[in-house]
Amino acid sequence: MAYKRSQILICGGTGCTSSGSMNLAKELKKELVKHDIIDEIEVVVTGCFGLCELGPVVIIYPEGTFYSRVEVADIQELVEEHLVKGRPLSRLIYTEKGDGHHPLSINELGFFKKQKRIALKNCGVINPEDIDEYLGFGGYTAIEKVLLTMSPQDVINEIKASGLRGRGGGGFPTGLKWQFAHDATSEDGVKYVVCNADEGDPGAFMDRSVLEGDPHSLIEAMAIAAYAIGSSKGYVYVRAEYPIAVKRLQIAIDQAKDYGLLGNNIFDTDFSFDLEIRLGAGAFVCGEETALMNSIEGKRGEPRPRPPFPANKGLFGKPTVLNNVETYANITAIILNGAQWFASVGTEKSKGTKVFALGGKINNTGLLEIPMGTTLREIVYEIGGGIPNGRAFKAAQTGGPSGGCIPASLLDTKIDYDNLIAIGSMMGSGGLIVMDEDNCMVDVARFFLDFTQDESCGKCPPCRIGTKRMLEILERICEGKGIEGDIERLQELAEGIKASALCGLGQTAPNPVLSTIHYFRDEYEAHIFDKKCPAGVCKHLLDYTINEDTCKGCGICAKKCPVEAISGEKKKPFSIDLAKCIKCGSCIEACPFGSISRA
Amino acid sequence: MAELIPVENLDVVKAIVAEHRNVPGCLMQILQETQNDYGYLPLELQRTIADELGIPLTEVYGVATFYSQFTLKPKGKYKIGVCLGTACYVRGSQPILEKVNNILGTVVGETTADGKWSVDATRCVGACGLAPVMMINDDVFGRLTVKEIPTILEKY
Numbered sequence: 001m002a003y004k005r006s007q008i009l010i011c012g013g014t015g016c017t018s019s020g021s022m023n024l025a026k027e028l029k030k031e032l033v034k035h036d037i038i039d040e041i042e043v044v045v046t047g048c049f050g051l052c053e054l055g056p057v058v059i060i061y062p063e064g065t066f067y068s069r070v071e072v073a074d075i076q077e078l079v080e081e082h083l084v085k086g087r088p089l090s091r092l093i094y095t096e097k098g099d100g101h102h103p104l105s106i107n108e109l110g111f112f113k114k115q116k117r118i119a120l121k122n123c124g125v126i127n128p129e130d131i132d133e134y135l136g137f138g139g140y141t142a143i144e145k146v147l148l149t150m151s152p153q154d155v156i157n158e159i160k161a162s163g164l165r166g167r168g169g170g171g172f173p174t175g176l177k178w179q180f181a182h183d184a185t186s187e188d189g190v191k192y193v194v195c196n197a198d199e200g201d202p203g204a205f206m207d208r209s210v211l212e213g214d215p216h217s218l219i220e221a222m223a224i225a226a227y228a229i230g231s232s233k234g235y236v237y238v239r240a241e242y243p244i245a246v247k248r249l250q251i252a253i254d255q256a257k258d259y260g261l262l263g264n265n266i267f268d269t270d271f272s273f274d275l276e277i278r279l280g281a282g283a284f285v286c287g288e289e290t291a292l293m294n295s296i297e298g299k300r301g302e303p304r305p306r307p308p309f310p311a312n313k314g315l316f317g318k319p320t321v322l323n324n325v326e327t328y329a330n331i332t333a334i335i336l337n338g339a340q341w342f343a344s345v346g347t348e349k350s351k352g353t354k355v356f357a358l359g360g361k362i363n364n365t366g367l368l369e370i371p372m373g374t375t376l377r378e379i380v381y382e383i384g385g386g387i388p389n390g391r392a393f394k395a396a397q398t399g400g401p402s403g404g405c406i407p408a409s410l411l412d413t414k415i416d417y418d419n420l421i422a423i424g425s426m427m428g429s430g431g432l433i434v435m436d437e438d439n440c441m442v443d444v445a446r447f448f449l450d451f452t453q454d455e456s457c458g459k460c461p462p463c464r465i466g467t468k469r470m471l472e473i474l475e476r477i478c479e480g481k482g483i484e485g486d487i488e489r490l491q492e493l494a495e496g497i498k499a500s501a502l503c504g505l506g507q508t509a510p511n512p513v514l515s516t517i518h519y520f521r522d523e524y525e526a527h528i529f530d531k532k533c534p535a536g537v538c539k540h541l542l543d544y545t546i547n548e549d550t551c552k553g554c555g556i557c558a559k560k561c562p563v564e565a566i567s568g569e570k571k572k573p574f575s576i577d578l579a580k581c582i583k584c585g586s587c588i589e590a591c592p593f594g595s596i597s598r599a
Numbered sequence: 600m601a602e603l604i605p606v607e608n609l610d611v612v613k614a615i616v617a618e619h620r621n622v623p624g625c626l627m628q629i630l631q632e633t634q635n636d637y638g639y640l641p642l643e644l645q646r647t648i649a650d651e652l653g654i655p656l657t658e659v660y661g662v663a664t665f666y667s668q669f670t671l672k673p674k675g676k677y678k679i680g681v682c683l684g685t686a687c688y689v690r691g692s693q694p695i696l697e698k699v700n701n702i703l704g705t706v707v708g709e710t711t712a713d714g715k716w717s718v719d720a721t722r723c724v725g726a727c728g729l730a731p732v733m734m735i736n737d738d739v740f741g742r743l744t745v746k747e748i749p750t751i752l753e754k755y
Binding site for chain 1: 694
C-alpha cells in the first residue's frame with residue numbers, strides 16, 4: 001500500500017449527499033490529478049459525521065481540519081491552499097457560534113466534546129463500501145473471538161452482564177431476549193435472527209446512519225447473535241425510503257461473503273450464517289416486531305397477539321431474535337472490551353450510550369451519541385448549540401409518535417429509559433425534536449395523532465376508532481371549535497386506548513396528547529375558551545390586519561387575495577374584511593412592505 | 600429513469616414471479632419489482648401475480664393496499680414528495696406543501712390530468728438536517744422557503 005500523506009474525508013450520508021457531497025468528491029479528484037498529487041492524498045467517502053446542519057462536510061487529516069458547507073466552487077482553492085501550500089483555508093473552517101474561535105480539529109468542537117461514540121464509532125471514519133477499512137479498524141475480530149473462544153451461553157452471559165437494553169424504544173434487556181430464543185426449541189432446528197431497520201419515527205435517522213456509515217458492524221453483530229441462539233439465517237428489514245443504506249448494506253453483505261465471513265463454516269468452524277435484505281414498503285406499524293415479521297413473510301404488516309412471543313414462535317413460526325440496528329451496533333464493542341467496560345458507562349439501570357437525531361429548532365441539527373445520564377440541557381445547549389434566531393426553548397419531543405413533549409422546567413432530567421417514562425415521554429428510537437415558542441403544542445399533538453391515526457393498521461378497534469375520535473377533537477380545538485370538556489374527553493379516550501390496544505403503536509399513540517395536556521394545559525385552554533393560539537400557528541384562530549401607518553396602498557395584496565377579502569383605494573391604506581378572510585396568508589407573502597400581520 | 604413497461608405486456612410480470620416464487624414470503628418483493636417496472640399496480644397485474652402464484656386475488660390486493668408505497672393508480676412524470684416528518688413540520692413544511700398545491704392545482708395523493716405531476720406528503724426521508732425538505736423524483740431540495748418554490752417548479 002502506497003504511503004498517503006493526507007486523507008480527505010467527505011461525508012456521504014443522506015444529509016450531505018442531498019447537499020451535493022458526491023459532486024465534491026468528483027471535483028476533488030479532478031483537482032488532485034491536476035496538481036499531480038493524487039498518489040499522495042486519499043479521498044474517502046464516509047458515513048455520517050453527525051453535523052448534518054453544516055453539510056456538505058469535509059475533514060482533512062492528519063490535522064482533522066473541519067470544513068463546513070463546502071461547495072464545488074471552493075474545491076480549487078481548497079486544494080491549492082490546504083494541500084499544495086499547506087495552509088488551512090480559514091474562510092471555510094467552521095466557526096462555533098458566538099466566540100469566533102476557529103477550531104482546527106474536530107475534537108475541539110462543542111458538538112463532539114460531550115459525546116461518547118460506541119455505536120457510531122466507525123461512522124464518518126471509514127469508507128463503508130470497503131471491507132478492508134472495517135477490518136483495519138478491528139472489524140470481524142469480535143466474531144472471531146466468539147467463534148473460537150466462547151460458547152453460545154458465554155456470549156449471552158456477556159451481553160446480559162453488560163446491561164444492554166433494546167435501543168428501538170422498548171428498552172427490553174437484550175441478553176434476556178437472546179436467552180429466551182436460545183432456550184426455545186425448534187422442531188426442525190431452524191431459528192432466525194432479524195434486524196429491525198424500519199426506522200419509521202419521523203425525525204429519527206440513527207439507524208440509517210449506521211447502515212450507511214458502518215454496515216459491516218451490523219453484519220458482524222447479527223452473526224454473533226445467530227451463534228448465540230443457534231441460528232444460521234438472518235434478515236435485515238429496511239425501509240425502502242433509504243436507498244443509500246440499502247445499497248451499502250448489500251455491498252457489505254457481498255464483500256463479507258467473498259471474504260468467507262458470511263456463508264458456510266465461518267473461521268473453519270461448524271458455524272454457518274447467511275443474511276438477506278428485505279425491503280419495507282412504507283408502513284410505520286412494521287416497526288412493531290410482530291408486524292415486521294408478517295411483512296417479511298409477504299403479508300399485510302399487522303401485529304400478532306402475544307403470547308406466543310417471537311422468541312418461541314416468530315418469523316415463519318420459528319424461534320426468532322429481533323433487535324434494532326443501534327442495539328446490534330453495540331454488540332461488537334461489548335464482546336471486544338468486555339461487559340464491565342460497557343456497564344461502566346451510563347446510569348444504574350440504563351447502561352452504555354444512546355444515539356439521538358437532533359432536529360427541529362436547534363442550531364446544530366445532526367446525529368449525536370451521548371452516555372446515558374446526560375441531561376437534556378447539555379444536549380440542547382452544549383451539543384446542540386442552543387435555539388436559532390434568539391427564540392426561547394419551549395419543549396423537546398422524544399420518542400416520536402409514541403413519546404411526549406418535555407418542557408423547559410425538566411431540562412435537567414438525566415436521560416435514561418426510566419426517567420423519560422417517569423416524565424410522560426419515552427426513549428423511543430432516538431428522535432429528539434426541539435421546539436421553540438413559535439410551535440403550538442396543541443398543533444403538535446394534532447400532528448402526531450394525524451400520523452398515528454393514518455398509520456394505524458386497523459386491526460384492533462381501540463386504535464382504529466379511538467385515535468380517529470381523538471384526532472377529531474384535536475382538529476376541532478385547532479379550528480376554534482373546541483368546547484368545554486374536550487380536554488377531559490381526550491384524557492378519557494387516551495387512557496382507554498393505552499389500556500386496550502393490541503400493539504405498541506396503539507398503546508403509546510395517546511402519549512403526545514397526554515404529555516402536552518399535562519405540561520401545556522394553558523395552551524389547550526387558550527384555544528378552547530379564548531379562541532386564541534398563543535404561538536400563532538393555528539390558522540383559524542388568527543386575525544389578519546393591515547398596519548395603516550406602513551401600508552402604501554399599492555393593492556398587491558388585494559390582487560393576491562383568493563377570496564377578494566381585501567379592498568381599498570390606491571395610495572391609501574387597504575383593509576381586510578375578516579368575515580370573508582380564509583386566513584390563507586397569501587397577502588402576508590405578497591406585501592412588499594411587511595405591513596400585514598397576524599395575531 | 601428507465602421507460603415504464605405498458606400494462607398490456609404481461610411477460611415481464613410473469614418473469615418476475617418466476618424468479619421469486621420459491622423464496623419464502625416473496626409477495627412483497629414481487630409487488631415491489633412489478634411496480635418498479637410498470638410504475639403502478641393496476642388490477643390486471645395483481646390478478647396475473649395471484650394466478651401465477653396460485654393464491655387468491657384478495658391476498659395480493661390486501662397487501663398492495665396495505666403499504667403506502669404501492670400505488671394502484673399511475674403517478675406523474677414528476678413525483679413531488681414534501682416531507683411531513685416532525686423535524687420538517689416544525690420548521691414549516693406544511694406551508695411548503697400548500698404552496699406546491701397552490702401553484703400546480705394539485706391535491707395530495709393525486710396526479711394532474713396531463714400526467715406531469717403528482718404530489719405526496721411523505722414520511723420522514725431522514726434528511727432532517729436540511730429541514731424542510733422536498734423531493735422531485737430523485738432530486739432533494741433542502742432548507743426550503745415558500746418563496747423558492749415557484750423557481751424550483753419552473754425548472755421542470
